[in-house]
Amino acid sequence: MEYALLQDVAFSSAPGYATITKLQHWPELPVSAEQSLVSQLQTTLDIQQQVNIVSMAVGKILPLSALQLNTAVGEFPARGSQVAAFEHRSMLVLNQQCLAELVYQSEYAFTPMLQRELLLLESEWLFSLRNALVVARLQQLALKDTLTGLGNRRFFDDAIAKAVLLAQRNDSSCALLLLDLDNFKQVNDIAGHAAGDEVLLTVAGCLRDTLRATDSLFRFGGDEFAVLLSGQDADSAQLVARRLLKVINQHHLCQQYKVSASAGLAQLKPDMDAGRLFKAADEALYDAKNAGKSTVRFA
Numbered sequence: 001m002e003y004a005l006l007q008d009v010a011f012s013s014a015p016g017y018a019t020i021t022k023l024q025h026w027p028e029l030p031v032s033a034e035q036s037l038v039s040q041l042q043t044t045l046d047i048q049q050q051v052n053i054v055s056m057a058v059g060k061i062l063p064l065s066a067l068q069l070n071t072a073v074g075e076f077p078a079r080g081s082q083v084a085a086f087e088h089r090s091m092l093v094l095n096q097q098c099l100a101e102l103v104y105q106s107e108y109a110f111t112p113m114l115q116r117e118l119l120l121l122e123s124e125w126l127f128s129l130r131n132a133l134v135v136a137r138l139q140q141l142a143l144k145d146t147l148t149g150l151g152n153r154r155f156f157d158d159a160i161a162k163a164v165l166l167a168q169r170n171d172s173s174c175a176l177l178l179l180d181l182d183n184f185k186q187v188n189d190i191a192g193h194a195a196g197d198e199v200l201l202t203v204a205g206c207l208r209d210t211l212r213a214t215d216s217l218f219r220f221g222g223d224e225f226a227v228l229l230s231g232q233d234a235d236s237a238q239l240v241a242r243r244l245l246k247v248i249n250q251h252h253l254c255q256q257y258k259v260s261a262s263a264g265l266a267q268l269k270p271d272m273d274a275g276r277l278f279k280a281a282d283e284a285l286y287d288a289k290n291a292g293k294s295t296v297r298f299a
């Protein structure tokens with residue numbers, strides 16, 4: 001079970017450099033200096049914390065300016081990292097599986113002897129890192145729609161609650177757009193489930209390409225999608241909604257299958273909580289469907 005999941009965490013491509021921040025803010029770690037690196041790493045399954053532990057250990061070998069772990073589940077710079085003159089990259093491999101890439105930066109050159117020391121240190125990390133990657137991957141999977149990779153309903157429930165709280169605290173805008181495809185069922189009925197999946201992937205692609213923040217996109221299952229808009233995007237939500245519908249409705253695959261999208265849009269008002277915002281958008285979507293589909297209605 002564990003090893004099958006590991007296929008998922010395989011590092012497929014080497015990401016680029018990450019943004020790095022200042023050295024003096026490196027935090028104190030809640031582990032004693034006497035503990036071995038392995039036992040320190042075993043205290044946490046959090047990748048970021050493991051990176052911070054390793055960066056402290058590397059700091060005892062050489063004056064380190066930056067450390068970043070690049071994985072299939074994200075990039076993890078050690079807090080306090082800053083760009084330096086010399087860089088050394090190392091692939092972390094366990095049982096012939098590439099777990100991650102580790103990027104070191106220092107104002108001092110990485111001599112062959114230093115590289116050997118770093119290799120020894122890396123070897124102490126591999127099992128803890130493998131376990132942390134599996135956990136991170138499972139957490140990601142639990143929040144993602146398997147077909148499109150968009151956030152799922154569980155992710156959405158959490159995200160809308162946070163977005164509403166944030167908007168209320170900052171006195172900023174927040175809007176919710178609910179989309180439902182029109183005539184989607186017939187794609188499955190006429191062209192088969194695979195063609196239906198292709199249409200759903202196409203719509204997800206249209207949403208991704210049209211919107212900036214992909215983490216505000218969700219699929220609830222079936223042919224229902226949600227878009228959470230915050231700040232300036234929420235202020236121009238009507239424009240965004242019309243643009244999204246246009247992109248979907250004009251896509252050649254949607255036209256081929258005569259699929260379009262209907263949408264309901266609601267803006268957060270002072271007396272609303274997340275539940276009421278959702279209800280308002282849902283009612284607007286219902287109105288859009290009743291109005292003959294392929295249109296957007298505003299709450």
Ligand SMILES: Nc1nc2c(ncn2[C@@H]2O[C@H](COP(=O)(O)OP(=O)(O)OP(=O)(O)O)[C@@H](O)[C@H]2O)c(=O)[nH]1
Pocket residue numbers: 147180181182183184185186188192193194195196197200221222223
């Ligand atoms: N291909 C595919 N179909 C799915 C998936 N999930 C749900 N469906 C199908 O999506 C359809 C959604 O039904 P409806 O929303 O009633 O279909 P519709 O034709 O768009 O109805 P209107 O919204 O009234 O236009 C059902 O036939 C489901 O079986 C999926 O992951 N892949």
